[in-house]
Amino acid sequence: xxxxxxxxxxxxxxxxxxxxxxxxxxxxxxxxxxxxxxxxxxxxxxxxxxxxxxxxxxxxxxxxxxxxxxxxxxxxxxxxxxxxxxxxxxxxxxxxxxxxxxxxxxxxxx
Numbered sequence: 463x464x465x466x467x468x469x470x471x472x473x474x475x476x477x478x479x480x481x482x483x484x485x486x487x488x489x490x491x492x493x494x495x496x497x498x499x500x501x502x503x504x505x506x507x508x509x510x511x512x513x514x515x516x517x518x519x520x521x522x523x524x525x526x527x528x529x530x531x532x533x534x535x536x537x538x539x540x541x542x543x544x545x546x547x548x549x550x551x552x553x554x555x556x557x558x559x560x561x562x563x564x565x566x567x568x569x570x571x572x
Contacts, residue, residue, distance in 0.1 A: 467545040474564045477535040478571045484510045486571055487529060493566040497525060521546035527563075538564050 476483070487494075487510055488503045499516040509530035516523045525542035540563060544552070 465545055466547065466549055467543055468549055469541075469543045471542075472540045472564050474538050474568060475532055475534060475536075476538060476568050476571065478568075480509070480529060480531045480536045483529045483536040483538070483571060487512060487527075487567075491567060491570045493563065493570055497527075497563075518548075518552055520548040521552055527567075538567065540564055 484503075494500060494512070497512075497514040497516075500512060500514040504511050504513070506528070507530075509528055511529075512527040514523075514525050521544055523542070523544050525540065528539045528541075530537045530539070
């Protein structure tokens with residue numbers, strides 16, 4: 463029997479320069495505390511990637527936050543997934559934690 467998987471994706475363009483976004487993400491923003499198991503930032507090409515993995519009640523939450531260059535500033539992309547049979551029980555709670563995460567990041571960049 464296959465394991466259920468819930469996925470979410472969100473993107474936003476910001477006018478903040480990529481260098482500023484990289485510096486702030488590497489330093490750690492308060493809103494990123496909502497992502498337990500956050501690993502150190504990794505350079506990926508011209509951009510930056512932050513990954514996290516967290517086990518919760520038998521479900522596994524994984525996510526990646528990418529900051530990439532864009533002609534108008536920085537392109538932020540959030541990908542996440544929740545897998546496991548207990549994901550049915552915790553999907554709303556974990557989604558509340560990461561909901562509007564990119565909006566909170568952009569607000570903290572100001």
